[in-house]
Amino acid sequence: MRIGNLGRRFGLMAAMATLAVGATQDLAQATSPRAAENKMVLVARQDPGTLDYVKSNLTALRLWIPANVVEPLIYFNKDGSVSPGVAESWEISEDKRVYTFTIRQAKFSDGSPVTTDDVVYSLETMSKSPVVQNAAAYAAVTSIEKLDDRKVRVTLSRPSQGFWAGMGSVSGLIQPKAAAGGIATNPIGTGPYKLVSYTTNSSLEFTANENYWGEAPAVKNVSVRIITDGTAGLNAMEAGEVDSLPVITIDLWEQLMRRGLDKKFSLVTYPQIGEPTYAVVNQKLDPELRQTIARTLDRQQYNDAFGASWGAQNTCTFALPNQPWYSPANEETCPYPFDMEGAMATVAEKGYGSKPLEYASLSDVPDLLLPADIMVPTLQAAGFNITRNAMDLARYAQTIFQGRPPQFDVTVMSGDAGPDQFVCPDESKAGWSTYCSAEYTKAIADADQALTQEDYVAKMKEAAAILRKDAVIIPLIAKNGVGLFDPDLKGFREPRVAVAIELAPLHW
């Protein structure tokens, strides 16, 4: 039995267990005892397994290491402005092909000085990262050079919005070359915290980095307890043993409400970590069949299931609500709106019911089980001959990534990766989604080369329209991230580096 399934069962049983215990208790939280100790305890629902952010893009890792331990060259703020990170300042040539970064005179958490050699090494390492998302930022980079002891120059063959965005994200994280060997268990950086220890399936322990170049974090010691069972996490929160579950998954929502924890603690919603949830239909299927599948998708039904109170929005656009090319679902942006009767008629008319289809269901991610619970019966009701094949992440990855030809017909996915993940210069290299469109790839490439923000947004809108029309990637809803915090723990701000929960601004 897998943890994900266990978690679901535990959730149901926990609600019953609460009734069985029968005690009600006023748990209005006094100030956490950890406030006096200058400490906080947070909960992680997944064990990263490795902290090597160069080789892995698991969310469980990116929640804690970037921004806290390892910093990027720059930071992008919520208002769109750019703040210094490891780079103290920067110059961008007019044609946006040459970036010159002036590196901060600072030290890594292990006491070694940050050098331009470290910066060159970090960027070059990331440019060769096996994680497509990390390396994509360097697609236009032709050289990374040390100019002197303070300056590093990056030259591009063309302007690239992706490169600049990447320097404020995981692609731009800077590590000391000398400590690279230990990155999987002890990543070193210039961030406000340093990692004290990582025990798999148990905890990540952080303490304030005494070499940090900026203002010291308000809370000196941070413990991130890995509690994979959601009910156990809520129990720990209710018992006052932990101060926050910064990422609440959908499977906990009902229990959280029933136990009244939304009233006892502060609920915070934020957009970046919330991910677009979208259906993926095998591109090899007949286009009209794909469009018919798209017409069976009632976005409001998914929104209701995902907790509309979190601020999830129905959308047909692959983007997050805080991205400027985003649009909520409307007649203009939804070429295949929900039309069950029409879909049923098409299935009958075209005889799609005789074609066996397979729904690949990722069983160990709670947020993806509910869409499957809705989608498969709906498609069956529409007349499709579809069966659900549940698999764990490893098998899912093999089926979706490596299956040639793709061994699935429909699936649902969510993730914080941008629309450039569907770029496909060569059909033989189509990614996990199987989607490969020369038109879309060109549209994204054009957008990447935009010299102005306005031009970039306009071109991303064009790309989004192509994606919609093809009915391979079919956006359903844009979720928000939700965190549960002790009311006295304040200062949470939206993630700036990918999905990272920034610990430094949190304070009692």
Added chain:
Amino acid sequence: MAIYAFRKLAFFIGALIVASLAIFLLIRAAGGNVAAVVLGKDASAEAINALAHQYGLDRPIAIQYLDWITGMLSGDLGRSFRTNESVADLVTTRLSVSIPLALSGLLLGLVIAVPLGTYAARNVGRPSGTVLALISQVGVAVPAFWAGILLSLLFGVHLGWLPTGGWTPWSTSFTGAVRSLVLPVLSLGIIMAAVMIRYVRSAVLDVMNQDYVRTARAVGMTRTQALLRVGLRNALLPIITVIGLQIAELIGGTVIIETVFSLPGLSRMILANVAAREVIVVQSTVMLIIVFVITVNLIVDLLYGFLDPRVRASA
């Protein structure tokens, strides 16, 4: 005796070979590989294949098996692909949680089960014996995680006496480690007790009908004296056999308890590494457990043969 021992030893080696092959093939039969898990869902097939190559997962399967087995035989359990940590270190760390948990749970289970099981047997047919048998039956039916969640809610959330979960290493705080283990041990002990009560009751009932108990009664012992002085010692033999099997099962089989209480034990480590397809970690850890179990069984078999000529003859 030599032939008997030789046969047992041959069986021991054969069982290890079969077990090693089964573990090696089963985890691969599950599909997927660690490279795809590490790189995440947005990775291209090209990147996954490159990382799999770096990990040596694209080598012929026979070579991978031989590499692993020769490593194991020379005492090298291998290293995690993702973190490069030694499997031996990983297992040692986890055993500091799993062994106290398993042994304490078992001990608690026995402390509860032996007197109650004996009492149930002594009072068979009476209301008190029936009630005990019924309680035991209900206890067997209660899922471990249900018991764990209830205890966590009661003692952790509502009373606040003990932590709801998590682990404090022994090196950080002895008291903290003990406190971390109290509720898990209680959960495990109660479930174990429910199972063991039935074994004890059945074993005691068996011996109470034996001639030597009747003889003890005939020489003037009361029923209780006969049971305690003669019957219980004999009844313990099958119980000890069951205990031996339970210990092995507990060390690697407490995943539910470890998950509910967020303990970094061996079971959870194995489960997490199966999910991540960390084949070396899973193979080596499971193989260690199998070696332990089969070795214990071999020793018991040899002892039986040494102590009881009938066993040697029948073998």
